[in-house]
Every structure is written in C-alpha cells, then in structure tokens.
Amino acid sequence: xxxxxxxxxxxxxxxxxxxxxxxxxxxxxxxxxxxxxxxxxxxxxxxxxxxxxxxxxxxxxxxxxxxxxxxxxxxxxxxxxxxxxxxxxxxxxxxxxxxxxxxxxxxxxxxxxxxxxxxxxxxxxxxxxxxxxxxxxxxxxxxxxxxxxxxxxxxxxxxxxxxxxxxxxxxxxxxxxxxxxxxxxxxxxxxxxxxxxxxxxxxxxxxxxxxxxxxxxxxxxxxxxxxxxxxxxxxxxxxxxxxxxxxxxxxxxxxxxxxxxxxxx
Amino acid sequence: xxxxxxxxxxxxxxxxxxxxxxxxxxxxxxxxxxxxxxxxxxxxxxxxxxxxxxxxxxxxxxxxxxxxxxxxxxxxxxxxxxxxxxxxxxxxxxxxxxxxxxxxxxxxxxxxxxxxxxxxxxxxxxxxxxxxxxxxxxxxxxxxxx
Numbered sequence: 001x002x003x004x005x006x007x008x009x010x011x012x013x014x015x016x017x018x019x020x021x022x023x024x025x026x027x028x029x030x031x032x033x034x035x036x037x038x039x040x041x042x043x044x045x046x047x048x049x050x051x052x053x054x055x056x057x058x059x060x061x062x063x064x065x066x067x068x069x070x071x072x073x074x075x076x077x078x079x080x081x082x083x084x085x086x087x088x089x090x091x092x093x094x095x096x097x098x099x100x101x102x103x104x105x106x107x108x109x110x111x112x113x114x115x116x117x118x119x120x121x122x123x124x125x126x127x128x129x130x131x132x133x134x135x136x137x138x139x140x141x142x143x144x145x146x147x148x149x150x151x152x153x154x155x156x157x158x159x160x161x162x163x164x165x166x167x168x169x170x171x172x173x174x175x176x177x178x179x180x181x182x183x184x185x186x187x188x189x190x191x192x193x194x195x196x197x198x199x200x201x202x203x204x205x206x207x208x209x210x211x212x213x214x215x216x217x218x219x220x221x222x223x224x225x226x227x228x229x230x231x232x233x234x235x236x237x238x239x240x241x242x243x244x245x246x247x248x249x250x251x252x253x254x255x256x257x258x259x260x261x262x263x264x265x
Numbered sequence: 266x267x268x269x270x271x272x273x274x275x276x277x278x279x280x281x282x283x284x285x286x287x288x289x290x291x292x293x294x295x296x297x298x299x300x301x302x303x304x305x306x307x308x309x310x311x312x313x314x315x316x317x318x319x320x321x322x323x324x325x326x327x328x329x330x331x332x333x334x335x336x337x338x339x340x341x342x343x344x345x346x347x348x349x350x351x352x353x354x355x356x357x358x359x360x361x362x363x364x365x366x367x368x369x370x371x372x373x374x375x376x377x378x379x380x381x382x383x384x385x386x387x388x389x390x391x392x393x394x395x396x397x398x399x400x401x402x403x404x405x406x407x408x409x410x411x
Contacts, residue, residue: 260362
C-alpha cells in the first residue's frame with residue numbers, strides 16, 4: 001500500500017470560455033509537492049512519481065492517481081447533489097411557517113397573508129443539454145441562493161456548473177504508462193464518479209497526458225425559453241515525471257545492516 | 266531469528282492542524298512479546314539480538330503525503346541523537362535493520378522518528394518517545410513487567 005496522488009484541476013471557466021482554451025485558465029495542484037512535483041498552481045503540472053524496484057528488478061511500489069476537477073466559481077463539489085432544490089424548498093418552507101404563525105392572531109387580514117405569499121419567489125430554472133434532451137436545474141447565485149424566476153442572468157452572476165472530466169488520453173495512455181478509468185464512488189462528489197489511473201513505473205521519463213474536460217457556457221435557449229448550459233469540450237495537457245530507483249536502506253544507504261544503536265558517536 | 270514490523274499510522278490532516286504528532290501517530294508492533302503502549306508514540310518494542318526490525322508508515326487518509334525522514338537512536342551519552350539518516354524523502358527508502366548483539370537487556374533504547382508530511386514550517390514533525398528493549402531474563406522482571 002502506498003500513498004495515492006491526488007491531482008486537482010481548478011478552472012477559471014469564464015476566462016476559458018472567453019479564451020476558447022484552458023491554457024492559462026487552469027490551475028493544477030497535487031499532493032506530491034514536497035516530493036518533487038513542479039508547476040503547482042499553473043497549467044504546466046509535472047507530477048513527480050517515484051517508482052522503485054527491488055534488487056531483482058521487480059516493481060516495489062504501485063502508484064495510483066486520482067483526478068478531481070472544479071471551477072473557481074462553482075459551488076463546492078462536496079455539497080449534496082440536490083442542494084439547489086433543497087435551497088428552493090427551504091425558502092417556501094420559511095414563508096409557510098410565517099403564515100402559520102399568523103393563525104389565531106387577532107386583526108390578521110387576507111392582505112397580510114397575500115403580502116407574505118408574494119415573498120415566495122419561483123426559482124429560475126436552467127437547462128443542461130444532455131444527449132438531446134434537457135435536464136432542469138435550479139439556478140443558484142454565487143452565494144448558493146436560488147435566482148428568482150425571470151431575473152437577468154449571465155455567466156458571472158450565477159454559480160457555474162462544475163466542469164467534468166470526460167476522458168484521459170495522450171502519450172502516457174497510448175504507451176501503457178497509465179491506465180485511466182472512471183470509477184463509481186460512494187462519495188457523491190461529482191455525482192459519485194471520479195477518474196483514476198494506475199501508473200506503471202518501469203519506464204522513467206517525463207510522460208505527457210491529455211485531460212478532456214467539458215466546461216459549460218450559459219446561453220439563452222430559444223426553444224425552451226430557459227437559460228441553458230451548453231457543454232464546451234476542451235483539453236489540457238499535464239505531465240508525469242516518473243523516476244525509478246533501487247530501494248535503499250535508510251540506516252545504511254545500501255542493504256540491511258546492524259541498527260546504529262548505542263554507538264559511541 | 267525473526268522479524269518484527271513496527272507500523273506507524275499517521276493522521277496527516279490532524280497532525281498538520283494540531284502541529285503535533287501526539288494523538289495523531291499510532292505506532293504498533295507485531296513482535297511475539299507484545300509491546301507496551303501500542304497505538305501511541307510511546308511504543309516500547311521487545312526485540313532480541315539478530316532479529317530484523319522493519320519500520321513502515323501508513324497514512325490514515327491515503328491521499329495525504331507522509332514519509333519517514335529519519336530514525337535516530339540516542340547515543341549512550343544521552344542528549345545527542347546518533348545514527349545515519351537519509352535526509353531526503355524523494356528516493357525510495359526502507360527503514361529496517363538488525364538488532365545488534367551489544368544491547369543491555371532491560372535498557373530502553375529510545376529513538377527519534379521524524380515524519381515529513383508536506384511543505385512549510387511545521388511539515389516535519391517528530392517524536393522521541395518510542396523505544397526498543399531487549400527483555401531482561403525472567404528473574405529480573407518486576408511482577409508487572411511480564
């Protein structure tokens with residue numbers, strides 16, 4: 001068992017949509033910073049992967065990569081999947097509780113109740129184009145509150161739909177250096193799916209790979225009359241710096257020896 | 266001649282948050298004579314001359330970085346820490362060695378284990394409390410000793 005490498009991709013979606021590219025709009029991080037990774041916080045991440053082999057040449061440690069992608073102005077991916085619907089329902093519940101509180105109070109008129117009812121705002125729905133049909137989705141603003149129906153919205157005034165990884169390709173995949181796949185997870189981050197890859201550390205070299213990422217552009221859809229999230233596929237490259245060294249002993253620098261205990265130095 | 270594994274499980278997130286390994290480092294051994302203070306940084310491991318000791322580290326959260334940077338034993342003089350150590354966590358290092366024949370039975374040979382977890386001022390934390398002990402002959406033991 002060895003430490004897993006987490007590779008986090010943070011995307012400035014608005015800038016990427018304007019530029020038409022992820023270059024310069026992507027910020028990579030991984031958890032191998034102290035162990036030789038370079039390019040942290042840039043779009044030129046070279047992750048250090050330390051392979052090792054035993055004296056007989058066999059691989060001594062396996063390496064696993066996990067990929068997580070998020071947008072700078074996306075709501076945290078750790079929120080429950082139906083967070084936006086929950087927020088919309090919560091507002092309705094609060095208004096109903098206020099009306100209930102009026103029961104039994106003298107001097108309450110229909111006008112008072114009507115005034116409270118106007119406080120219920122229908123949330124603005126947006127649509128996600130997916131395989132030819134539309135998925136309805138409550139629009140949230142940047143603070144996670146539902147956007148009222150009919151409000152003027154644009155890309156920067158609402159919480160972005162988080163970007164999604166759709167594939168991992170490139171040199172490292174073609175040459176069999178990494179084996180990427182999408183896995184289901186009991187953790188509902190990204191809807192319970194995540195990308196992971198195992199690394200063969202037998203070929204020390206800097207290998208490149210390509211992440212295929214879909215970002216979403218907010219457009220006004222003529223047919224559905226709803227603000228719609230239009231998927232825009234993009235790619236970005238990252239690198240793995242695979243090294244492989246013989247396992248050595250921390251006490252001797254070579255093979256196993258007598259422990260340095262009680263020596264007079 | 267046998268082998269004893271000393272496994273140190275570290276809760277990296279808690280250790281970095283509290284800036285301490287106390288309570289966040291769980292050391293265990295699998296020796297034939299069960300060590301004392303299992304699950305704490307105060308682990309006492311019973312061993313015998315010629316036996317091999319292997320130190321390994323496990324992360325409680327697999328995605329957090331943690332490596333053993335050094336293991337150093339106290340010199341007989343007392344206050345200085347003696348022993349060769351690797352010093353860099355980049356190259357693959359295993360921490361194992363043979364218990365020497367000159368250890369005095371019953372004496373606690375304390376060692377410092379240094380763990381590197383990330384970058385920054387508190388990323389290298391260590392404890393100086395675990396020890397190796399060659400069990401003394403039975404007739405020298407106090408009743409609660411064994």
